[in-house]
Amino acid sequence: MKYDxxxxxxxxxxxxxKWDQSEKLFGDKDILPLWVADTDFASPPAVREVIExxxxxxxxxxxxxxxxxxxxxxDWYRRNHGWAVEPEWIIDSPGVVTSLALxxxxxxxxxxxxxxxxxxxxxxxxxIRNNGRTVAMNPLLHQGGRFEMDYGQLExxxxxxxxxxLLCSPHNPGGRVxxxxxxxKLGELCRQYGVTxxxxxxxxxxxxxxxTHRPLASLSxxxxxITISCLAATxxxxxxxxxxSFIVVSDPxxxxxxxxxxxxxxLHMAQHFAQDAVEAAFNHGEDWLKQMKExxxxxxxxxxxxxxxxxxxxxxxxxEGTYLLWVDCRALKLDPAGLKDLxxxxxxVAFTEGSVFGTDGEGWLRINLGxxxxxxxxxxxxxxxxxxxx
Numbered sequence: 498m499k500y501d502x503x504x505x506x507x508x509x510x511x512x513x514x515k516w517d518q519s520e521k522l523f524g525d526k527d528i529l530p531l532w533v534a535d536t537d538f539a540s541p542p543a544v545r546e547v548i549e550x551x552x553x554x555x556x557x558x559x560x561x562x563x564x565x566x567x568x569x570x571x572d573w574y575r576r577n578h579g580w581a582v583e584p585e586w587i588i589d590s591p592g593v594v595t596s597l598a599l600x601x602x603x604x605x606x607x608x609x610x611x612x613x614x615x616x617x618x619x620x621x622x623x624x625i626r627n628n629g630r631t632v633a634m635n636p637l638l639h640q641g642g643r644f645e646m647d648y649g650q651l652e653x654x655x656x657x658x659x660x661x662x663l664l665c666s667p668h669n670p671g672g673r674v675x676x677x678x679x680x681x682k683l684g685e686l687c688r689q690y691g692v693t694x695x696x697x698x699x700x701x702x703x704x705x706x707x708x709t710h711r712p713l714a715s716l717s718x719x720x721x722x723i724t725i726s727c728l729a730a731t732x733x734x735x736x737x738x739x740x741x742s743f744i745v746v747s748d749p750x751x752x753x754x755x756x757x758x759x760x761x762x763x764l765h766m767a768q769h770f771a772q773d774a775v776e777a778a779f780n781h782g783e784d785w786l787k788q789m790k791e792x793x794x795x796x797x798x799x800x801x802x803x804x805x806x807x808x809x810x811x812x813x814x815x816x817e818g819t820y821l822l823w824v825d826c827r828a829l830k831l832d833p834a835g836l837k838d839l840x841x842x843x844x845x846v847a848f849t850e851g852s853v854f855g856t857d858g859e860g861w862l863r864i865n866l867g868x869x870x871x872x873x874x875x876x877x878x879x880x881x882x883x884x885x886x887x
Contacts (some may be wrong), residue, residue, distance in 0.1 A: 500785055502538050502792040503869050514738075523841040529876050534669070534847045535734045536820060536867030538789060540774075543781035544734055547773045564720060565769065566776045570743065572588060573779040577702065580715035588744045588755055589772075591764055593699045596727040596744050597663060598624040602696040603754050604725075605630055605661040612654050612662040614646065616854035616861070618669045618697070625663075627780065633659050635673065636857055643814060644671040648686065662687065664696045668704065670823045670854055670863040672816025674708040676714065682719040684712040684713060693751075695725045699742070702733040702786065704818040706792050707782035714745065721747040725755070733786060734778040735867075741771035793820045796866040796873050803874070807881040820867035824848075827860035829884060844883035848878045 508516040514535045520526040539545070566583040574580040590596045601624050605611055611625045625632050635651045637644040664683070667674045675683075687694050696713045704710040714721040730744035759765045776798040789882035800822055801813050810828035832837060833852045840846055840862075851861030866873055 498788050498792070500539075500541075500788050502789060503871065504539070505869050505871065506537060506539060507538065513834045519847065523847050525841065528713060528841060528847050529872065529879070530847045531865040531868065531872070532863075534732065534819075534821060534865060534867070535737050536789075536865075537869060537872065538867065540735050540783040541778060541782040542600065543777040544685055544736060544774050547736050547777040548770050551708065551770050554817075557769045559639045560772070561770045562772045564821040566772040569776040569779040572680050574712070574715075576655075577783075578710065578712050578715060581626060582745055583747070585753055586752065588746065588759060589765065589767070590727075590742045590744055590750065590759065591740045591867060593697055593727045593729055594620045595764070596623065596725075596742060597621070597695060598628065598695060599755065599758055600696050600727075601625055601628045601630055601661065601663075602724050603758055604693050604695070604751070607611075609661070610657070610659040612651070612659050612692075614651075614665065614668075615856075616640045616670060616858035617663075617665050619853045619855075621663050621697075622715060622855070634659075634855070635669075642812075643817075644668060644673045646675075646683060648682060651683075652686055652690075655686065655692055660690075660692055661783050661803075662694050663855050664690055665696050665698045665805065666696055666698050666711065666713065667818035669700060669819060670821055670849070670858070671814055671850075672819050672821055672823060674687075674710050674817040677711045680711060680713050681716060681720075684716065685724070687723055693723055693725065695727065697727045699727065699729050699732050700819045703790065703798070703820065705790055705816065707815060708817040710818060715748065718747070723748075730775045730778045734774075734782055736774055736778070739768065739771040739774055741768055753834065764845070792870075793866055796820070796823065796868075796870055799870060800864065800866060800873055800877060803877045804881070807877070808884055812882075821853075821864065822864040822866055824862045824864060825860065826851075826862055829860075831860070836860075838887070839883055842884070844876075844879040846879050846882075848876075 519528040607629045610631045612633045613621045701710045714724040726745040731737040812825040815825045849863040851858035
């Protein structure tokens with residue numbers, strides 16, 4: 498490989514959210530962290546070069562976004578997703594969770610039901626409840642070793658009056674890359690009942706080899722009209738600390754509403770480094786991304802094989818996208834506190850305990866495989882040994 502994804506980079510003492518909180522969060526500073534979804538891979542060279550160039554200016558005043566940044570986004574989605582995005586459809590946001598929260602505020606009424614498909618990325622619950630709305634759960638079906646949508650129960654929620662849905666595509670934590678057929682069926686239900694879809698596609702560029710992510714809004718103008726697409730380069734190229742994302746909205750009325758709210762909150766200004774980093778990543782990071790996904794796919798194979806050999810009672814759900822592995826540990830017969838004790842105190846590793854993704858995540862763990870394989874091996878060895886020593 499041209500890029501060295503095996504290289505272990507010491508991130509301790511860098512104010513790393515992932516590496517410098519182990520004692521505070523887990524009770525031991527030496528715990529190996531494979532929890533929060535950022536990777537331990539150096540970002541593409543073009544990203545580092547442009548940030549260094551911006552830093553060398555020596556003054557960090559107000560910035561503007563320029564046409565090259567917008568064109569990089571347009572070109573990326575045309576090349577990689579077959580989606581013809583117009584530059585005027587793009588609204589900048591500090592982050593996808595910010596976008597989700599504002600969409601819930603603007604496109605639902607106080608007390609209204611907002612649909613999510615559980616288990617799911619835990620901020621989905623927060624942005625609904627903290628806005629004074631009600632979580633309407635559409636639990637995913639666990640069939641054939643993967644998640645499937647329950648369209649019948651979903652339609653019942655729409656019949657009961659839900660008018661807004663948060664979609665996680667690809668799915669976190671389960672790693673499903675929803676097929677075009679699944680997305681069209683979902684979209685037609687939403688159109689039938691007048692439901693707006695807020696589609697979190699932050700992992701959209703991380704479909705693993707053999708799978709293809711389809712942006713929901715790319716499937717037809719009619720689906721684009723009811724979809725608010727929340728997108729970012731940050732998970733893809735390991736730069737979430739730059740706090741930048743963007744929303745694509747083709748419907749002028751929805752776009753105007755969002756744009757006005759961002760301006761009212763003064764969230765519309767361009768960040769000094771972020772736009773340049775996104776432009777560099779999208780224009781020059783394609784080869785890096787291809788090799789990174791191949792490396793992560795190798796980590797997936799390694800992890801699944803290792804668990805099958807050393808702790809066969811746990812059952813990983815093979816991901817189709819993301820760098821996350823969702824592992825069924827219910828056979829260990831441990832409650833959430835027991836799983837945390839096994840991880841943090843006995844194994845000295847930190848995966849994400851599943852109940853944070855909802856009650857139907859209890860007994861599961863999410864493992865971040867976006868790291869050198871030696872870290873994956875070290876963590877799995879410690880976890881399996883601790884589980885077998887019980």
